[in-house]
Amino acid sequence: MGVSALIFRQLFDAASSTYTYLLACSETKEAILIDPVLEQVERDLQLIDELGLNLVQTPNTHCHADHITGSGKIKSLRPGVKSSISANSGAAADIQLQHGDTIKFGTLELRVLATPGHTSGCKSFYLPPVSPGSPGLVFTGDALLIRGCGRTDFQEGDAGLLYDSVHSKLFTLPDDTLVYPAHDYKGRTCSSIAEEKAHNPRLSKNKEEFVEIMNNLGLPYPKQIDRALPANLKCGIDF
Ligand SMILES: N[C@@H](CCC(=O)N[C@@H](CSS)C(=O)NCC(=O)O)C(=O)O
């Protein structure tokens, strides 16, 4: 399998600072779209069509609190597409993901890793190296952000659990694994496991210090939370 086996695009929603990821198998053209955003569905489907891809699934890393998922709208426009999210997110989806599952697209597959703590249903998606010497990719949702992590003050948040998830499931991946988060608020696009182990100002601390930091973030609630959470429990239908 060569490097060109993977087609990969990182897409951005400026209103919520959310990253959506398009991954496709270059051999079969089967594609998945991780964490689509409702307001960007037309843009993303246009790109998929322009690249000649066949979208099969829209995996969500978790039940988002700051924006509405595009999964429901995509399903209404492309009835063959399946939505997916963690089984213990409480959210409706065609496929309920569990730790250890795989998400297949053509000859490639993502491994589902349970990384709870920001929410109890948070999952990360790991794509092992597609060719010898190339790095794996991990899509970390809000569990691990670049030089940060998801907040733990709502949606079943649990700072100690998040620390254990990141250290046991993400920091044990190969150091050169590229980290692609669900958000960045400072214009950064990508990191690596080695970088985050060394320089993440929260997660490089010990667990006690981490919990203390997380309990004192003092962040305002996301602006769209009251609209986003009920909609995302219904696969992104806005009431
Ligand atoms: N200002 C934004 C929301 C910012 C925010 O709370 N982001 C979340 C991820 S979305 S649930 C978070 O976990 N942030 C951690 C951090 O350290 O910033 C809005 O109003 O939407």
Ligand SMILES: [Fe+2]
């Ligand atoms: Fe979140």
